Structure formats: C-alpha cells, structure tokens
Amino acid sequence: MWRYILKRLLQAVICILGVSVIVFVLARLTGDPALVMLGPGARLEDILALRQKWGLDLPMIVQYWRFISNAVHGDLGLSLRYHAPVMALWLGRLPNTLLLAGVSFAIATVAGVVGGVIAAVKPGSWFDRLGKTVSFLGISVPVFLTAIVLIIIFAVKLHWLPVYGTGTWRHLIMPAFTLAWASSAGQLRLTRSAMLDVLDAEYIKLARVKGVPEYKVIAKHALKNALIPIVTMAALQFMVLFSGTVIIEFIFAWPGIGWLAVEGARNRDFPVVQACALMTSVLFIAINLAVDMLYAYIDPRIRYQ
Amino acid sequence: MKSVEQKISSGNVLEVKDLKTYFFTGRGVVKAVDGVSFELKEGETLGLVGESGCGKTITCLSILRLVPGPAGRIVGGEVILDGDDLLSKSEKAMRRIRGKKVSMILQDPMVSLNPVFTIGNQMAEPVRIHQKLSRRLVWEKVKEMLRLMSIPSPEIRIREYPHQMSGGMRQRVVGGIALSCQPRLLIADEPTTSLDVTIQAQYLRLLKEVQQKENLAMIMVTHDLGIVAKVCDRVAVMYAGKIVECGDVREIFYRPAHPYTKALLGSLPKMEERQEKLYTIEGQPPELHALPPGCSFAPRCPDVQEICKQEYPPQSIIKDGHCTSCWLFAARKA
Ligand SMILES: Nc1ncnc2c1ncn2[C@@H]1O[C@H](COP(=O)(O)OP(=O)(O)OP(=O)(O)O)[C@@H](O)[C@H]1O
Ligand SMILES: [Mg+2]
Numbered sequence: 001m002w003r004y005i006l007k008r009l010l011q012a013v014i015c016i017l018g019v020s021v022i023v024f025v026l027a028r029l030t031g032d033p034a035l036v037m038l039g040p041g042a043r044l045e046d047i048l049a050l051r052q053k054w055g056l057d058l059p060m061i062v063q064y065w066r067f068i069s070n071a072v073h074g075d076l077g078l079s080l081r082y083h084a085p086v087m088a089l090w091l092g093r094l095p096n097t098l099l100l101a102g103v104s105f106a107i108a109t110v111a112g113v114v115g116g117v118i119a120a121v122k123p124g125s126w127f128d129r130l131g132k133t134v135s136f137l138g139i140s141v142p143v144f145l146t147a148i149v150l151i152i153i154f155a156v157k158l159h160w161l162p163v164y165g166t167g168t169w170r171h172l173i174m175p176a177f178t179l180a181w182a183s184s185a186g187q188l189r190l191t192r193s194a195m196l197d198v199l200d201a202e203y204i205k206l207a208r209v210k211g212v213p214e215y216k217v218i219a220k221h222a223l224k225n226a227l228i229p230i231v232t233m234a235a236l237q238f239m240v241l242f243s244g245t246v247i248i249e250f251i252f253a254w255p256g257i258g259w260l261a262v263e264g265a266r267n268r269d270f271p272v273v274q275a276c277a278l279m280t281s282v283l284f285i286a287i288n289l290a291v292d293m294l295y296a297y298i299d300p301r302i303r304y305q
Numbered sequence: 306m307k308s309v310e311q312k313i314s315s316g317n318v319l320e321v322k323d324l325k326t327y328f329f330t331g332r333g334v335v336k337a338v339d340g341v342s343f344e345l346k347e348g349e350t351l352g353l354v355g356e357s358g359c360g361k362t363i364t365c366l367s368i369l370r371l372v373p374g375p376a377g378r379i380v381g382g383e384v385i386l387d388g389d390d391l392l393s394k395s396e397k398a399m400r401r402i403r404g405k406k407v408s409m410i411l412q413d414p415m416v417s418l419n420p421v422f423t424i425g426n427q428m429a430e431p432v433r434i435h436q437k438l439s440r441r442l443v444w445e446k447v448k449e450m451l452r453l454m455s456i457p458s459p460e461i462r463i464r465e466y467p468h469q470m471s472g473g474m475r476q477r478v479v480g481g482i483a484l485s486c487q488p489r490l491l492i493a494d495e496p497t498t499s500l501d502v503t504i505q506a507q508y509l510r511l512l513k514e515v516q517q518k519e520n521l522a523m524i525m526v527t528h529d530l531g532i533v534a535k536v537c538d539r540v541a542v543m544y545a546g547k548i549v550e551c552g553d554v555r556e557i558f559y560r561p562a563h564p565y566t567k568a569l570l571g572s573l574p575k576m577e578e579r580q581e582k583l584y585t586i587e588g589q590p591p592e593l594h595a596l597p598p599g600c601s602f603a604p605r606c607p608d609v610q611e612i613c614k615q616e617y618p619p620q621s622i623i624k625d626g627h628c629t630s631c632w633l634f635a636a637r638k639a
Contacts, residue, residue, distance in 0.1 A: 124375075203419040206411055208371055210431040210482065211404035224421045299421055300466040 001296065001303055008292045012285050019281040020071065024064050027274040032056070036268045037080055076278070077271035079264075086275040089260060096166065097249070097256030101242050103172060104179035108241070109234050112184040116191025120199060121218060123192075131188055138185030143244055146178045147251045164253040175252045179244050183237040190233045194226040201225070227298045235291040239284050317385075318489050318522040319345040319368070324382035326360075326367045333594040337363040337377070339546035345490070348520040350513075352537035352554070354528055354569065356590050360546045361526045362412060365492045369407060370399050387489065404431040408483035409492040412526075414476040415499050418467040425463030428482055435486045450481035455511060473504040477511070484515055491516065494526045509536055530569065534558065539626075542566045545591055545601035552627030562629040564606045600632070608633060 034050040035042070051057045055066060070076070076086045115135075119128040154174060155163040162171050198204065199222050207221045208214075246258035253259070257276060264272030296303045322342050328335035337360045345351050353361050366372050368384050370391060384391040386406060391399065411417040419427060428447045432438065438446065444463070451459035454477040467475055476496065483491060493512065497505040513536050516523050525537055533540055533554065540557045542550040542565065550563040561567045568586045588605035591597065597604065603613040613632050621634040 202411055202413050202417040205371065206417045206479070206482070207419070207430075209369060209403055209409045209411065211400045211402070211434050212430060213400060213434075221419055221422075225419070301420060301468050304466070304469065 004296060004302070005293065008289055012289045015285050016282055017068075019285070020068055020278060021064070023274055023277045023281070024067055026277070027270045028060075033080065033268075033270050036270075071278070076275040079269055079272050081267050081269045081272075086271045089272065090257060090275050090279050093255060093257045093260045096254060097242070097245050097258060100172065100175055100179070100249070100254060100256060101238070101245055104176045104183070105234075105238050105241055107176060107180035108184035108237060109187060111180070112187025112237075113191050113230060115184070116188045117195055117218065117223065119188070119192045120195035123196065128192075131192070135185035135188045138181045138183075141182075143178050143182050144247055144251060146181060147174065147248060150174045150178060151251075164251075166254055171252075171254075175248045175254055179241050179248055182244065183241045187230070187233050187237055191226065191230055194229045195222060198222045198225045224298065228295060231291055231294055231298070235287055238287060242280070242283070316346055317344045318347055318349075318387060320383070320385040321364075321368065322383040322385070324364065324367055324384060325380045326363050326372055327378060327380050328376045329378065330376055330594065335594045336546050336596065337593060338367055340382070341543075341546070341548050342382075343541050343548060343551060345522045345524065347489075347522055348517070349539065350516065350523040350525055350537045352533040352540040353524055353526045353543060354530065354533060354540060355543035356528065356586075358590060358593070359543045360593075361543055362494055364543070365409060365494055365524065365526060368490075368492065369403055369409060370394075370396075371403075401435070404482075404488075405435040405486045406488055407490045407492065408486070408488040410479055410483050410494060410496045412494045413499060414479045414496065415472055417479055418475055420467055422466075423463065424465050424467065424470070424478055428463070428478065428485065431482060432485050446485065450485045451478075453484070453515065454478070454481040456481070472500055473508065476500060476504075476508055480508070480512060480515075484519075487519060488521065490522045490524070492524045492526070495528070496525075497527075497532070498529075512536075542569065545596060546593060547601070547630065549602065549631070550627075550629040552623070556624065556627045560623075560627075562623050562627070562634060563602075563631045564608050564633070565602045566629075568605075568607075600630075 032047075032051075034047050034054070034056060037050060038046055048057075055063060058066075074087055076090075078084065079086050079089060082089065115127075115131050119125075119131045122128060151163055151174065154161045161173055162168075165171055195218075199218075203225075204217060204221055207217045212221070243258075245254075245256055246262060248254065249256045249258040250262055257280065261273060261276040263269070264276060321344070324338055324341045325336070326338040328337055339360075341360075341364055343351060353364065355361055363372065363377070367379050368391070370379065372379060379392060382392070386402070391402065394402070418424070425444070425447055428450060429443050432443050432446050436443075436446075447463055448459040451462055456462055456474060456477050462470075462474075467478075470478070476499075480496070483493075491512075496512070497508055500508060509532065512523075515521070525532065527533060537554050539553055540551065541548045542557070542563065544565050550557065550561070550566045557566060558570065561570055565586075571586075586605065591601050591604070597614065599612075599614045599616055600606070600618055603609050606613065610632055618630045618632045618635045620628050620630050622628050623634060
C-alpha cells in the first residue's frame with residue numbers, strides 16, 4: 001500500500017517537472033517579451049535594460065532554474081499588464097472557476113451515473129433510448145452552440161436568466177448546464193456499459209441466489225465493481241470540463257481562470273499564460289493522484305499489490 | 306388441512322412438474338428446459354447429468370426463479386417446495402426463500418465471489434437477511450460456517466478478500482454461504498469442475514457430510530459420472546431440455562435403458578481397460594432453437610426407428626422408480 005502511494009507521488013512530481021519545462025519553453029517561443037512590452041518603436045538600450053532586469057539575457061538553463069525555484073516558493077512573476085503577482089491573480093480567479101466547474105461536474109456526474117445505472121438495469125427500455133439520444137446530442141453538439149442557443153432562448157427571448165456575468169445563482173444556471181450536458185453524456189455511456197458488464201458477472205448471480213434485494217444487488221454488488229471506470233471517467237470529465245470553462249467563461253463573461261488565460265494570451269502577458277498553464281497542470285496532476293488513491297480504496301486487489 | 310396432510314404424506318421436499326423455460330431470442334425460441342419433472346425427498350441426492358448445453362443450469366435457476374432475463378422466461382409447469390408452488394409466489398416472497406430454504410452453489414466458484422468485498426461481508430449477508438441476529442451473533446455464525454467448511458483460522462479469513470484465497474478455499478466459502486441458513490434444498494451446479502482432483506474429492510466429501518448431518522435434499526449437477534456414482538442416490542439424465550431417463554444410481558449404471566444413457570456410460574473411461582481410446586458419443590447435441598420433431602436424440606441414436614423421427618416417445622416405467630422416454634420401451638401405437 002505505502003509502496004503504491006509513494007510510487008504515485010514520485011510519478012506526480014516527475015510529471016510536474018516535465019510540465020514546467022514545457023511551459024517554460026513554450027512561453028519563450030512566443031517572442032521576446034521585452035520587445036512586446038516596449039512596442040515596435042523602442043530604443044535598443046531600453047530593450048537591453050529590460051532584458052537585464054528580467055534576467056532574459058542569462059543562459060536558458062539559469063533562467064529555468066530561477067523560474068522553478070521561484071515557482072516552488074509560490075512566485076510565478078509579475079503580470080506585465082496588471083503589474084501584480086500572477087499567482088495572486090490566478091488564486092483570485094480560482095474560486096469562480098471552481099464554482100462553475102464544481103457545480104457542472106456535480107450535475108454531470110450525478111446525472112451520468114444515475115442515468116447510466118438505470119439504462120443498464122433496463123437495456124432497451126424507453127429510458128435507455130432517451131438516454132442514448134440525449135447523450136449523443138451532448139457529445140456531438142459543441143458547447144458554444146449550446147451556450148448561444150440557451151442565451152437566445154432563456155436570456156434574450158424569455159428574459160428568465162441574465163445573459164452574462166456573475167454574482168447570483170441565476171448567473172450560474174446556463175454556463176453550468178451547458179458544461180454539464182456535454183460531460184454527462186460520456187459518463188452516462190460509460191456507466192451504462194460498465195454496469196452491463198458487471199451485471200453479467202457470476203458474483204451478481206450469487207448475490208441474487210443469496211436473497212439480496214435487487215436494489216442492493218445493483219447499488220452494492222454491481223456499482224462498487226463498476227466504480228473504477230466510473231471514477232476514471234469522472235476525473236477525465238472534470239479535466240475536460242475545467243478546460244471547457246475557457247470557452248464558456250469567455251462566452252458568459254465569467255471571471256475565472258479560463259478567461260484570465262484568454263486575456264493573458266491576447267495581451268501577450270506571458271507570465272499570466274505561463275502561470276495558468278502551469279497551475280492548471282499541477283491541479284490536474286493532483287486530481288490524478290487523488291484518483292489513484294481512490295482506486296486503492298475501491299479495489300482491494302490494487303491495495304494489496 | 307388436506308394440503309398439510311398431503312405435504313406429510315408425499316414426503317417430498319421438492320417436486321418439479323412439467324417445467325418449461327424458454328429463451329425468446331432473435332434466432333427463435335430456445336427450449337432450454339422443455340417439460341422436466343422430478344422429485345426429491347429429504348436427505349436424498351439427485352444427480353442431474355447430460356452434455357454441455359442440455360439445460361441443467363437453467364433447470365436449477367428456474368427452481369429459484371432466477372432465469373436470465375429478459376429473453377428467458379418460465380413458460381409453464383410447477384415447482385413445489387414443501388407443498389408450496391414457487392412459481393406463483395411474489396418476487397418478495399421468493400427473496401425470502403433464496404439463500405434460506407433453497408441455496409445454490411454456482412457453476413464457477415472461482416468468479417462467484419465479489420472481488421471488492423471481504424469474505425466475512427459476503428458470508429454475513431445471507432445470515433443478516435434471513436435471520437434476525439445481533440451483529441455479534443452474525444459474526445459468530447460466519448465463523449461457525451467457516452469452521453464447518455474446514456477453513457483454518459476463520460478470524461483472519463473473514464477479513465480477507467477473495468483474491469487472497471486459493472480456488473479450493475473460495476469454493477469452501479461459497480459452500481459455507483449456501484449452507485449458512487440451514488436450507489431444505491441445496492443445488493450444486495458442477496461445484497468442482499474448476500478444482501483439481503484431490504481438492505475435488507475433499508470438497509465432495511465435505512458437502513456429503515454436511516448433507517447427511519442436516520438431512521438436506523440435494524441436486525448435484527455434473528457431467529462427471531464418477532461423481533454421480535460417489536454422491537448420488539438417484540440420477541436424472543437430461544438431453545436437449547428433457548429428462549430422458551431417471552432412476553436409482555445402481556439401476557442407471559447397471560441396467561441403463563435409454564440409448565443416450567448407454568452412450569454416456571460408454572464414454573466413461575473405465576479403470577480396468579487400458580485407455581487406448583476414449584469413447585465419445587457420435588455427432589453433436591442438437592441446436593435447441595431448431596429441434597427436429599420426435600425424439601431429439603434420434604439423429605445420433607444407434608437404435609433409431611422410423612417412429613422416433615415423427616413423435617416424441619411417452620414415458621415408460623421399467624421398474625419402480627426407473628423411467629425412460631424411448632420408443633424401444635413404449636407400447637407401440639397401432
Ligand atoms: N441467456 C440465454 N439466452 C439464450 N439462450 C440461452 C441463454 N442461457 C442459456 N441458453 C440456452 O439454454 C441452453 C441450456 O443452457 P444451460 O446453461 O442450462 O446448459 P448446461 O446443461 O448447464 O450446460 P453446461 O454443462 O455447459 O453448464 C443452452 O443450450 C443455451 O443455448
Ligand atoms: Mg451449466
């Protein structure tokens with residue numbers, strides 16, 4: 001068990017280091033920040049002075065070392081535009097994104113798992129067919145289209161919901177629903193097929209032979225066995241959803257990380273882009289680590305490896 | 306009152322009458338169980354034998370009303386347990402019977418334990434469901450069952466998971482689960498096929514011991530006639546969804562009537578002969594969704610007659626308790 005945890009932790013650290021290298025290199029490939037900052041009419045001395053100030057004249061390896069050791073201390077540099085620490089900017093926006101992603105994720109997961117289980121218990125029923133149609137649409141319709149259609153119907157025509165912005169739960173409905181629909185579809189399909197597999201197993205028959213009530217056969221014996229693919233899918237969906245917030249936040253003017261990243265890219269504010277990429281990756285790696293721990297909790301065969 | 310008297314007078318734990326279980330599939334109706342009848346007394350062991358796919362497992366599952374749906378359905382007959390017809394019971398009433406009055410050991414014990422729950426948890430389940438016992442007594446009962454099945458150090462075993470146990474151990478656990486609520490009837494569906502021979506013999510001895518102690522009625526499904534000879538009192542030979550011959554073990558082994566039974570016995574390798582060739586039955590068992598009219602064994606039968614291909618033979622009694630369905634023994638119709 002401890003070996004398993006230690007191994008996963010080590011893998012996570014290596015992963016973060018790898019990501020930091022990629023982010024560092026990519027940020028430097030987009031052009032000389034000093035040039036960008038000062039504009040086309042800048043004088044050479046100014047450019048050189050700025051480069052020296054930011055350490056851009058040092059060898060790459062030294063620059064990377066500075067970057068990573070600062071990052072470990074929570075310092076990812078200053079935003080070129082806001083002249084504020086980007087870490088603070090990122091953390092300031094994080095709650096908004098977490099709220100949007102969290103609510104969408106909760107809706108998507110509950111709807112996907114419950115719907116998938118019901119569909120698997122009665123394959124071929126009207127519910128199963130409805131679920132199939134709804135999830136097919138959810139997967140194939142792009143989120144921006146859903147968003148625009150929703151805005152037109154519920155905000156522009158009916159005036160039931162605000163078009164964009166944040167503040168009340170009513171602001172949350174359309175963006176959360178848009179994201180949830182797209183990601184519940186995958187969870188529904190996966191849960192259905194995982195449950196169908198498990199329900200065929202001999203141990204399910206044995207549970208019935210023992211006289212276990214049907215709801216318990218499904219909720220205890222079958223669901224726990226289907227949980228590994230379900231949890232994997234949930235984690236994957238959370239990450240897809242988190243990335244999806246980039247578009248949704250932009251459409252609904254939701255002041256989260258996604259929007260911060262888009263603004264950063266448009267303003268060529270490279271420390272902001274760099275921080276968003278790095279921190280989001282760290283978040284994803286942390287989620288993966290948590291999922292690995294969850295596997296061990298669910299399945300004793302992993303725990304006793 | 307009358308029904309109570311009947312219960313006592315018949316003395317049968319189980320009576321299966323003209324049971325029919327069909328699968329309604331895209332390729333047609335599969336008559337997996339097609340008019341099966343037999344009875345079983347207290348303490349008696351019935352061997353149910355026949356080639357793969359002849360409907361043994363489905364017969365057993367039909368008794369418990371656990372035929373795999375939605376394609377499979379019991380379409381007719383009666384299953385009478387201690388005088389009560391199980392086929393007319395509600396699903397809720399059936400749940401109180403499963404695991405309590407009737408238990409079953411499934412065909413593949415290696416995969417019939419749930420990998421994500423402890424042995425203790427899975428053994429305690431039927432006890433908790435069917436007996437009103439305190440937590441402590443439930444665990445006592447579980448340990449008692451493990452001891453009954455000769456599993457060493459039960460205190461440690463109850464906290465283990467199936468993958469930590471050997472096949473033989475797992476099989477004993479499954480046996481323990483089946484016996485934990487003092488059933489009237491135990492159905493063992495090829496309980497030893499996935500075990501090696503020594504463990505197989507041990508396990509059968511164990512089952513037999515418990516059966517005699519508790520005076521259980523038992524159905525032993527197998528295609529191993531060696532096992533039948535060791536543990537069964539009576540044998541029912543099944544072919545293509547029907548019982549073609551039924552009788553005492555001795556009768557069946559020494560005076561088999563039906564050509565299929567003879568063929569089955571002939572395919573059994575004998576110890577005294579040098580095993581130069583392994584007997585097999587010519588031909589394939591028929592496809593159950595497209596059975597020929599008449600006797601299903603006719604295409605493979607060495608003693609086939611014209612009438613065999615036209616009409617299914619009626620049951621003839623050869624001796625008390627020894628019946629067969631074969632035209633060789635039926636009074637020929639004019
Ligand atoms: N779910 C199902 N759908 C359709 N047909 C089925 C289904 N389950 C079983 N059958 C049919 O019922 C017949 C009897 O199956 P059963 O499992 O009872 O055979 P068996 O005698 O137990 O064989 P084995 O010795 O291989 O266990 C088979 O021929 C099979 O084709
Ligand atoms: Mg079988």
